[in-house]
Amino acid sequence: MDSEIRTHFENLNGIDNEKQYQSYLILLPATEKKVDWAYEVWDELVAKLKHKDNHLRTITVQLLCNLAISDPENRILRDFDALLAVTRDKRFVTARHSLQALWKIGLAGEKQKALVLAGLKQRFAECAQEKNGTLLRYDIIVGLRQLFDFTNDATIKDLALQLIELEQDRKYRKKYAGAWKDA
Numbered sequence: 001m002d003s004e005i006r007t008h009f010e011n012l013n014g015i016d017n018e019k020q021y022q023s024y025l026i027l028l029p030a031t032e033k034k035v036d037w038a039y040e041v042w043d044e045l046v047a048k049l050k051h052k053d054n055h056l057r058t059i060t061v062q063l064l065c066n067l068a069i070s071d072p073e074n075r076i077l078r079d080f081d082a083l084l085a086v087t088r089d090k091r092f093v094t095a096r097h098s099l100q101a102l103w104k105i106g107l108a109g110e111k112q113k114a115l116v117l118a119g120l121k122q123r124f125a126e127c128a129q130e131k132n133g134t135l136l137r138y139d140i141i142v143g144l145r146q147l148f149d150f151t152n153d154a155t156i157k158d159l160a161l162q163l164i165e166l167e168q169d170r171k172y173r174k175k176y177a178g179a180w181k182d183a
Helices: 003-012 017-030 038-050 054-070 075-086 092-108 110-129 133-151 154-166 170-178
Strands: none
Touching: 003 017, 003 038, 017 054, 038 054, 038 075, 054 075, 054 092, 075 092, 075 110, 092 110, 092 133, 110 133, 110 154, 133 154, 133 170, 154 170
């Protein structure tokens, strides 16, 4: 890892919110492609999933989801439950942004994709009873669509359509289906 990337990771821990945000804006695209330094920050990021700062929890989930493609040891399989737990965060924006990033783990391989599909299916069922559950359900359906668009895996589409059918409210079922209308 070069010193510039290391500095940006260190900035995530700082009290300067602007510096933290600017580093986040650099690290997010930097982790969207395979990197050889993922394990230099992996355990540090996993530990931050329970940090008191909800912004840092959100950033951490997004970075770990991106780094899944740079994880030949498949650590993401071990740490997935901790990531999924943040999708239940008491801060709704944290839960939602974390949920919106999970689909990227499915790009890392078949085991990872299966884990993501099972996790999103579980969350779809759970969030029906949560405040703003329809927004979370929509995010799940959109995340499945994004994963489908990258993989063209018909099982993802089948799952999404099955989940849409579980929605009792016709208005929301129609909204969810809109994310799949041209697939």
